Amino acid sequence: MxxxxxxxxxxxxxxxxxxxxxxxxxxxxxxxxxxxxxxxxxxxxxxxxxxxxxxxxxxxxxxxxxxxxxxxxxxxxxxxxxxxxxxxxxxxxxxxxxxxxxxxxxxxxxxxxxxxxxxxxxxxxxxxxxxxxxxxxxxxxxxxxxxxxxxxxxxxxxxxxxxxxxxxxxxxxxxxxxxxxxxxxxxxxxxxxxxxxxxxxxxxxxxxxxxxxxxxxxxxxxxxxxxxxxxxLGVFDAGLYVTKTTVLLAAGLHRDALTTVEYALARISEHRGSATQRSELLHCAALAAHAAGKSETARAHAREALRAFRQQQRPWWAARTELVFLQAQEHPGDGLLRRARRLSRQLDVLDPEQAISAHLLTARTAFAVGKPAVGRSHLRAAAAGRPSGLSGRVSACLAQALLAEAEGRHRAMLGACARGLRQLDAYLRTLGATELRVLASAQGSDLATLALRHAVERADARQVLQWSERWRAAALAVPQVRPPDDTPTADRDLAALRSLVSRLEEGAGPPGTPGTLQRDRRRLEDAIRRRALLAPGSAGSTARFRIRDLLAELGSATTLLELIDLDGQLIAVVVRSHRVRLHRVGPTAEAARSLAHALFALRREGGRRGVHRLDLGVIGARLEADLLGGAVPLLGDDGSIVVIPTGRLHAVPWGLLPSLRDRPTSVMPSAAAWLRSRRAAPPPDAKVVLVGGPKLSTGTAEIQALSSLYPRAEVLAHGAATAERVMAAIDGAHLVHIAAHGTFRADSPLFSALELDDGPLTVYDLERLRRAPHRVVLSSCNSAVGAPAGADELVGVVTSLIGLGAAGMVASVVPVNDPATVPFMSTVHQHLKEGCPPGEALARARGESGTHETVTRTVAEAFIALGS
Known part of the structure; x- marks a missing residue:
């Protein structure tokens, strides 16, 4: 106000x-x-x-x-x-x-x-x-x-x-x-x-x-x-930044929130502004720093704000700020427990919604210092809360689940977890932006982890699979929101961004121009991102995942392997021949290290760098041991494989693993997403689109080779592969092949892109498709790479197309050698044309590439198949 x-x-x-x-x-x-x-x-x-x-x-x-x-x-x-x-x-x-x-x-x-x-x-x-x-x-x-x-x-x-x-x-x-x-x-x-x-x-x-x-x-x-x-108007309004920071934090946009409130604090100091408003901004800065994992900064801001609120006789603000200060403490102890108990009583009176978080903090601290009776009493207080906001409702469900677990009431615990996740399901459907859905999924992590931990302790493989799927790739489970018809501003901004990036890469303009262009680029990217965040959600409902549906679709010819990262340990669930089995693999960190080594080896060998050749066979065997361990025998030795990896292990070159090299293997973010891909109906016509981007060392050789396989294909190359023409051509096509360099933006994954003749085609562009192509082959570098976010979600070009409804894809996990890629892609497409799904086509092409450790082999290992 x-x-x-x-x-x-x-x-x-x-x-x-x-x-x-x-x-x-x-x-x-x-x-x-x-x-x-x-x-x-x-x-x-x-x-x-x-x-x-x-x-x-x-x-x-x-x-x-x-x-x-x-x-x-x-x-x-x-x-x-x-x-x-x-x-x-x-x-x-x-x-x-x-x-x-x-x-x-x-x-x-x-x-x-x-x-x-x-x-x-x-x-x-x-x-x-x-x-x-x-x-x-x-x-x-x-x-x-x-x-x-x-x-x-x-x-x-x-x-x-x-x-x-x-x-x-x-x-x-x-x-x-x-x-x-x-x-x-x-x-x-x-x-x-x-x-x-x-x-x-x-x-x-x-x-x-x-x-x-x-x-x-x-x-x-x-x-x-x-x-x-x-x-x-040229006015500084501190209250606006307090509100905006609060909303950005609730949306999971922690970096944006911290940037916003730090800017506001600098402005209010310049203006020698209101002490009351400055203390409110300090409170928000503490919240944002804590959410961003900067505990020391959070404590410093909270300490300063707390002093100010007490001097100003503002007990409501003081209590909420003390809660942030206590949450930012890194070591539980009796002193923290005493303060948390006192604060919980204060907030019961001053702010019942925040009191739920205070009671949860008190309970967890009590359990940590060996006082379970105190912990249970505060869990009861938190569980009894009746908050109006989503975060409070989810926290109340978590308190109910933790209390039921502490009292040995496991069915009640699972029920509370399910109630909390249903709250989040409903909330996700109100969000149209991929970024917001992905970040919001993190709010269900504690509930899903609690239920998963219980299922693993019971060694109940079916229940582990059910709970893993309950909150895995939740953002993809929400029906995609298509852009409205009247979006000329969005189209203009995306076109302007392509032009700017092209000019920056060409180094066009007089001295000093790059700095101006970079500022313009940031402004355009901010506008595009901000517009996407405002998209309303879909009223559509999500289909419920049922294990019996999965078993029926897998049949006896396909095995599903789902990997779960639980408390730093990798758990494998294997579904084969209508049986669901569980195996504890080992530390997730070991698998992540082996993956990093394998990707380094593929990049090095593919680029012909280094005097000494690396033994990809040995590296693949080590990766298999750390990634699958004793689960390998459960996979059998025949049939195709569907892998559901964790977000942290999404970029695995599965063909490098000895047990999977000759088996058709496809990857998906969740078993539910794989089921949707199996049920996706192909378009009525057999339209094929071949796209050749600029700056490939082989020029248009790849597209020319594929044109002989698909003489009736629509070909966009030789400067014709512009974003507008490519988007129009691939919308709803049966098969699309894009030979273009790719870029992955770790700082902003939705600006990851494929390089076309007029600039980058970003994820924001792809999300404007009315219908995704049925199958897509991306022969560009790193096209399968995404950014883990939220609750085991993944953001990138591939997941965008999957979310839009693409049934199957082929993409790479490392940069590939252009000349060696041309014949390999021709072989992959020969098998696709024969009717093979992507996983089988890739396995056959890999088998025909030979077993010698050559550049050709590294190209074959660099690609993975997704979907069906």
């Missing part, structure tokens, strides 16, 4: 004080121009008040207080009782914002007693803001209701302010429906009165309301609108 300003009956005063919150820079200039003319007492009072209000809301609190005290003196000199009362109200707000809470409340009380009629309503609004910021909601709501009754039929701006302040109280008390209604009213009134800054404030708070009811895309859209308006 923004601090409010002022108004009296004379038209000139109305204009100046209204301008202070609509266009503050103009108001400041106008008021100072008036003061330069040495006006009479009445006009000086108004001008000083306008300056004070603008400076206060800019964060220059000490100067604002001086101006408002001057305004009060001039109002007394003019014997204008109403003006003096109004100024006192503005001064009271400024004093509280400076950290002088008692003096501010006392000044506001004097103003309330001195006012009558509509002026009383205006003064009450200022006190509502202060009481709200202090967390004294019941008192504030009484004042807000009185203000609405007094002002609803009067001046439009003040009526809007009354509705806005009442909305903020309703939101704080959990009534999002009534709050949103009040925000809609005040927003319309502000727009009508051209009160731009206050309109932005209402927009920001409406975003907070959407967030509170779980509508993340709408929340982000409102906040983006508010930020654009504020930036245009």
């Amino acid at each position: 923004s601090a409010t300003s002022d108004d009296i009956e004379q038209p000139s005063t109305d204009e100046l004080l209204t301008l202070a919150l609509a266009r503050p820079n103009e108001a400041l200039a106008a008021a100072r121009a008036i003061l330069a003319e040495h006006p009479g007492p009445a006009r000086a009072a108004v001008a000083h008040q306008a300056v004070g209000v603008v400076l206060r809301d800019f964060g220059n609190i000490s100067d604002a207080i001086a101006e408002l005290r001057a305004a009060a003196r001039w109002a007394r000199a003019a014997r204008d009782h109403d003006r003096e009362t109004d100024v006192l109200a503005s001064l009271g707000v400024a004093l509280v914002m400076s950290g002088r809470t008692r003096a501010g409340l006392s000044t506001l009380e004097r103003a309330v007693r001195a006012a009558d009629g509509q002026l009383t309503g205006r003064v009450l609004i200022r006190r509502v803001y202060v009481l709200w910021s202090l967390g004294r909601y019941a008192e504030a709501l009484d004042d807000a209701q009185r203000a609405v009754d007094l002002l609803a039929d009067g001046d439009a701006v003040w009526a809007a302010r009354a509705y806005q302040h009442r909305a903020a109280l309703l939101l704080a008390m959990g009534d999002t429906t009534r709050a949103d209604r009040d925000y809609a009213r005040c927003g319309a009134l502000y727009a009508q009165a051209q009160q731009d800054l206050e309109y932005a404030s209402a927009r920001q708070e409406r975003g907070a309301t959407a967030f509170a009811r779980g509508d993340m895309p709408v929340a982000l859209a409102h906040l983006d609108d508010a930020e654009r308006i504020v930036e245009k």
